[in-house]
Amino acid sequence: xxxxxxxxxxxxxxxxxxxxxxxxxxxxxxxxxxxxxxxxxxxxxxxxxxxxxxxxxxxxxxxxxxxxxxxxxxxxxxxxxxxxxxxxxxxxxxxxxxxxxxxxxxxxxxxxxxxxxxxxxxxxxxxxxxxxxxxxxxxxxxxxxxxxxxxxxxxxxxxxxxxxxxxxxxxxxxxxxxxxxxxxxxxxxxxxxxxxxxxxxxxxxxxxxxxxxxxxxxxxxxxxxxxxxxxxxxxxxxxxxxxxxxxxxxxxxxxxxxxxxxxxxxxxxxxxxxxxxxxxxxxxxxxxxxxxxxxxxxxxxxxxxxxxxxxxxxxxxxxxxxxxxxxxxxxxxxxxxxxxxxxxxxxxxxxxxxxxxxxxxxxx
Numbered sequence: 001x002x003x004x005x006x007x008x009x010x011x012x013x014x015x016x017x018x019x020x021x022x023x024x025x026x027x028x029x030x031x032x033x034x035x036x037x038x039x040x041x042x043x044x045x046x047x048x049x050x051x052x053x054x055x056x057x058x059x060x061x062x063x064x065x066x067x068x069x070x071x072x073x074x075x076x077x078x079x080x081x082x083x084x085x086x087x088x089x090x091x092x093x094x095x096x097x098x099x100x101x102x103x104x105x106x107x108x109x110x111x112x113x114x115x116x117x118x119x120x121x122x123x124x125x126x127x128x129x130x131x132x133x134x135x136x137x138x139x140x141x142x143x144x145x146x147x148x149x150x151x152x153x154x155x156x157x158x159x160x161x162x163x164x165x166x167x168x169x170x171x172x173x174x175x176x177x178x179x180x181x182x183x184x185x186x187x188x189x190x191x192x193x194x195x196x197x198x199x200x201x202x203x204x205x206x207x208x209x210x211x212x213x214x215x216x217x218x219x220x221x222x223x224x225x226x227x228x229x230x231x232x233x234x235x236x237x238x239x240x241x242x243x244x245x246x247x248x249x250x251x252x253x254x255x256x257x258x259x260x261x262x263x264x265x266x267x268x269x270x271x272x273x274x275x276x277x278x279x280x281x282x283x284x285x286x287x288x289x290x291x292x293x294x295x296x297x298x299x300x301x302x303x304x305x306x307x308x309x310x311x312x313x314x315x316x317x318x319x320x321x322x323x324x325x326x327x328x329x330x331x332x333x334x335x336x337x338x339x340x341x342x343x344x345x346x347x348x349x350x351x352x353x354x355x356x357x358x359x360x361x362x363x364x
Contacts, residue, residue, distance in 0.1 A: 007083050099126060140203050147196040153277045154189050156302035174345040194325035208250040208336055212359050215245045215286055219279045226275055229266045238277040241354050245286045246359045249337050257333040260326045261352055264293035285355040297345035305343055306331045
C-alpha cells in the first residue's frame, strides 16, 4: 500500500469520526439539553417525552444526512486531491531515481526550485550521484592506467622468458620452469587486456564499426576454429543449422564474441563430449545457440556468470584456465549490438543463446 493510499484512508477515518462526533454534540446541545430544561420546569408525561425524543433523534439524523454528509464527501474528495497533488513530485522523483544506473550517474534530476523539502531532497540526490560518478570515474581511470602500465613489464618478461626457452643448453627442469612462467605471464596479459577493454567500454571509449555483414560466415569460421580447439580433448563439434542471415555489426567484435564462447564450450566440456552450433532466424532476430555437454552450472550460480572475475566452484576446483572476464566481455559485445545473451544449464548440457537484430529484417 502506498503512502498516498494510507493517508487517504486515515483521512477518511478521521472525517467519519468527526461526523459522528458532530452529530452527537449537536443532538446533545440542541435536543437533549433543552429537553432536560423543559422537564425541570414543567410536568410532562413520560410517554410524551419518549415520543419527542424519538422524533428529535430522527430529525437530528436527517440533518446530519442532508447537511453533514455532502460537506464530508466534499472534504474527503478535496483531501484526496490535495494528497495526490502533494505526492505527485514524490512519484516523479522516484521514477527519475529508478532510471539512474552506473552509466548515467552524471544525469541531474530536475529541481522545482521552490526550496521545499522535496527540492532539498532532489539536491541531495544530485550531490550523491555526482560523488558516485566521481568515484566510478576514478576507479575507471585507475584500472585503465594500471592495466596500461602493466603491459610494458609483461611484454618485457614475456620476451625475456621466450629468449631463455630458445637457448639450446637450457636444462630440462629449467626449461619446464620457464614454460610454466610463460604460461602465467600470458594469462596475466590476457587479464590485463580484458580489464583494459571493459574499462574503456564502461567509459564509452570504444567505438564499434557497424556494417552490414553475413553472420553465417562468421559462424562458419568460428565453427572451423572450434574443431581445431576441440581436437586435444577429443570433442566433437557439430553445426546443426546455419541459415544465411545478415545483421549490422562490428565483424571484429562479433568474431571475438563467438571465439570466446566457443573456447569456453571446449574448456568446460568433458572428454569425448560435444560442442554444438545452431544459427537460425527467430522473428526479427538472428538466434545463435552454442551448447556443450560439460558439467551443469548450479542454479544459484547462473545469475552471476556475467559478473567480472566471478567463477563458479566447478571452475575453481578444476584445472581449467580462465580469468573470469570472458563472459563479461561477451555480454558487453552483445549489448553493444542491441542484442540479448542468456545461459541455461541442465544435466550435462549448457546452452548459450544469443539474439541479435536482423539487418532491415531480411535474410540474404
